[in-house]
Amino acid sequence: xxxxxxxxxxxxxxxxxxxxxxxGTNGHRRxxxxxxxxxxxxxxxxxxxxxxxxxxxxxxxxxxxxxxHDLGVDYDTTxxxxxxxxxxxxxxxxxxxxxLARVIASPLIRGDxxxxxxxxxxxxxxxxxxxxxxxxxxx
Amino acid sequence: MSPxxxxxxxxxxxxxxxxxxxxxxFRMERLPEGSRVIYAPEPLDPLTDPSAAIRHALRHxxxxxxxxxxxxxxxxxxxxxxxxxxLPLPPMERPDIRQLVIEQVLDMAAEAGVDDVELIVAxxxxxxxxxPELRHALGDRIYDAFAPNGLxxxxxxxxxDALVHLGLTDQGEDVxxxxxxxxxxxxxxxxxxxxxxxxxxxxxxxGLASYKSLRHHHNPxxxxxxxxxxxxxxxxxxxxxxxxGKLIADSGVNVFQIETNLNNDAFPPAFNFLQKREWEWxxxxxxxxxxxxxxxxxTPAKYARQIFHSVKAPHRMTSVQAGEVEAVHAVTTxxxxxxxxxxVEGQTDILSMGLPYISPYNVNSILNxxxxxxxxxxxxxxxxxxxxxxxxGGVVIMSHPTPWEFNPVHHPSYIDFFEQVxxxxxxxxxxxxxxxxxxxxxxxxxxxxxxxxAYHGVHPFYMWYWCAHAxxxxxxxxxxxxxxxxxxxxxxxxxxxxxxxxxxxxxxxGTSPTLTHIHTPPIFMSDVQ
Numbered sequence: 001x002x003x004x005x006x007x008x009x010x011x012x013x014x015x016x017x018x019x020x021x022x023x024g025t026n027g028h029r030r031x032x033x034x035x036x037x038x039x040x041x042x043x044x045x046x047x048x049x050x051x052x053x054x055x056x057x058x059x060x061x062x063x064x065x066x067x068x069h070d071l072g073v074d075y076d077t078t079x080x081x082x083x084x085x086x087x088x089x090x091x092x093x094x095x096x097x098x099x100l101a102r103v104i105a106s107p108l109i110r111g112d113x114x115x116x117x118x119x120x121x122x123x124x125x126x127x128x129x130x131x132x133x134x135x136x137x138x139x
Numbered sequence: 140m141s142p143x144x145x146x147x148x149x150x151x152x153x154x155x156x157x158x159x160x161x162x163x164x165f166r167m168e169r170l171p172e173g174s175r176v177i178y179a180p181e182p183l184d185p186l187t188d189p190s191a192a193i194r195h196a197l198r199h200x201x202x203x204x205x206x207x208x209x210x211x212x213x214x215x216x217x218x219x220x221x222x223x224x225x226l227p228l229p230p231m232e233r234p235d236i237r238q239l240v241i242e243q244v245l246d247m248a249a250e251a252g253v254d255d256v257e258l259i260v261a262x263x264x265x266x267x268x269x270x271p272e273l274r275h276a277l278g279d280r281i282y283d284a285f286a287p288n289g290l291x292x293x294x295x296x297x298x299x300d301a302l303v304h305l306g307l308t309d310q311g312e313d314v315x316x317x318x319x320x321x322x323x324x325x326x327x328x329x330x331x332x333x334x335x336x337x338x339x340x341x342x343x344x345x346g347l348a349s350y351k352s353l354r355h356h357h358n359p360x361x362x363x364x365x366x367x368x369x370x371x372x373x374x375x376x377x378x379x380x381x382x383x384g385k386l387i388a389d390s391g392v393n394v395f396q397i398e399t400n401l402n403n404d405a406f407p408p409a410f411n412f413l414q415k416r417e418w419e420w421x422x423x424x425x426x427x428x429x430x431x432x433x434x435x436x437x438t439p440a441k442y443a444r445q446i447f448h449s450v451k452a453p454h455r456m457t458s459v460q461a462g463e464v465e466a467v468h469a470v471t472t473x474x475x476x477x478x479x480x481x482x483v484e485g486q487t488d489i490l491s492m493g494l495p496y497i498s499p500y501n502v503n504s505i506l507n508x509x510x511x512x513x514x515x516x517x518x519x520x521x522x523x524x525x526x527x528x529x530x531x532g533g534v535v536i537m538s539h540p541t542p543w544e545f546n547p548v549h550h551p552s553y554i555d556f557f558e559q560v561x562x563x564x565x566x567x568x569x570x571x572x573x574x575x576x577x578x579x580x581x582x583x584x585x586x587x588x589x590x591x592x593a594y595h596g597v598h599p600f601y602m603w604y605w606c607a608h609a610x611x612x613x614x615x616x617x618x619x620x621x622x623x624x625x626x627x628x629x630x631x632x633x634x635x636x637x638x639x640x641x642x643x644x645x646x647x648x649g650t651s652p653t654l655t656h657i658h659t660p661p662i663f664m665s666d667v668q
Contacts (some may be wrong), residue, residue, distance in 0.1 A: 056155035
């Protein structure tokens with residue numbers, strides 16, 4: 001039977017229901033937060049992102065404009081010249097490659113004064129004698 | 140790279156959701172496959188030296204008109220009238236075009252030794268502009284030189300001493316305009332052309348006219364016979380204004396018309412996403428959209444409105460032409476089409492549109508329900524040439540919150556129109572017959588119009604008449620996300636989501652209807668083939 005309005009029983013019941021509801025909500029919230037910030041949760045959300053959170057898809061019946069090329073030949077390595085990738089590469093070179101190269105070899109550098117006035121683009125052609133040429137030249 | 144022309148997209152499964160204005164907010168809607176979305180042409184390149192272009196136009200007029208310097212001489216009476224706050228939209232960044240043009244006219248007048256110069260805001264039955272608005276339009280130099288001496292006035296359509304009746308047209312239409320303008324040796328009119336309806340003879344015959352004159356073409360019959368009023372050659376509104384314009388010229392009023400075209404660059408870079416096609420949004424656009432939409436969702440409408448009304452448009456002048464009214468206006472209209480024209484194949488069953496926060500009649504104010512109807516059905520619906528975008532008996536779906544909210548200072552008679560008139564009938568012809576006269580002659584509304592910043596008592600009627608062609612043509616109007624009470628008062632239907640609206644529309648136009656969405660901003664004109 002539904003208690004009458006104004007009776008103490010009904011007030012008690014309402015409070016109890018509210019308390020239960022609050023507990024339930026908080027419990028759900030905690031579990032939801034754990035799931036949300038777990039590695040699987042983040043990965044799954046990243047996969048589910050939709051426009052405008054994710055980049056837009058291109059309508060099938062709209063021709064894509066020809067991409068702007070900054071190289072003479074159409075290589076599929078444009079990504080490697082983007083700023084974030086260049087930044088990451090510089091960090092790896094300075095903090096990993098260079099110290100490792102110095103551990104293995106102490107290069108003797110001669111003629112670097114000729115590079116002072118050289119402007120890009122430049123091709124460095126190593127007289128390849130070892131696999132360590134690449135890290136040495138780059139660092 | 141030259142600006143791209145307008146574009147009609149056919150929605151497919153890869154098309155991203157489409158952006159809709161929703162008053163002071165935005166919505167993203169995924170439209171059904173096969174729908175069309177019309178995008179405006181990109182902004183045309185502006186003039187590199189606007190001041191030089193204005194000088195050239197004044198010295199090399201079009202039509203049967205002498206160069207402006209030749210029309211100026213000592214002892215003459217010169218009046219410069221200019222468009223009011225309703226143009227352009229949003230208001231443009233400083234310097235406003237009116238300032239650039241009027242400064243040059245004044246320089247030439249000073250060189251010619253003209254002393255008797257007055258400036259008049261051609262506001263017809265619109266509200267009077269405030270001092271900051273006038274300073275923005277004219278610049279401080281002009282305002283400070285003219286306003287303190289009473290030489291900058293706002294047209295008063297209810298001052299019998301400031302009006303002169305020039306006669307009747309061959310159709311019996313009264314032509315009553317501003318006395319100072321009519322009695323001047325030269326009337327220079329400075330126009331900003333944003334849509335094809337603006338300019339031409341309408342500048343003087345409407346902008347400087349009285350109610351007695353305006354009622355001949357601002358009525359439901361004229362609007363229903365204008366297909367559309369944005370197409371000069373099929374517009375009864377234009378025909379009436381042209382008849383009046385000819386009578387004004389025959390009465391000896393010497394009008395030197397200066398018209399300017401703007402590009403459609405309507406929002407500053409922070410809002411670039413508004414004018415871009417969604418599939419071309421870059422990271423910056425997406426971040427700007429997410430930031431703006433999330434912030435606006437949490438901002439009370441009143442403050443969101445203030446934020447938007449503070450936005451100034453980076454509009455730039457693309458052309459300026461001066462001289463005889465009709466010759467000038469022909470060039471202006473061509474230029475409007477170059478910027479705004481989009482060719483569209485065939486009509487649609489359902490036309491959808493997202494309505495913004497602004498219309499010509501609520502700058503720095505509230506877009507009340509009557510103005511919502513006018514913006515959607517008066518303006519957007521009529522932005523066509525040939526045939527309406529939506530077929531006869533079709534449905535228009537508008538997205539706008541449509542709050543039951545009015546600005547009592549700017550729109551006092553709108554409140555009573557909404558409460559007393561629309562509660563009785565929404566038929567424009569019945570409204571005109573039964574109610575117009577009492578509102579138009581109400582002394583309190585006239586007092587507020589003349590002394591405050593209120594639109595004339597009859598103005599809400601005109602806004603409703605603006606919808607007359609659409610109301611006659613359409614099977615139904617649905618507003619998505621509108622206040623149910625306000626929407627029902629307008630005689631429209633309300634839907635909470637676009638999906639619901641489409642389902643409701645299906646009941647009227649049948650299953651599997653065609654849908655076309657007009658993607659604004661910026662505005663454009665459809666050339667429906």
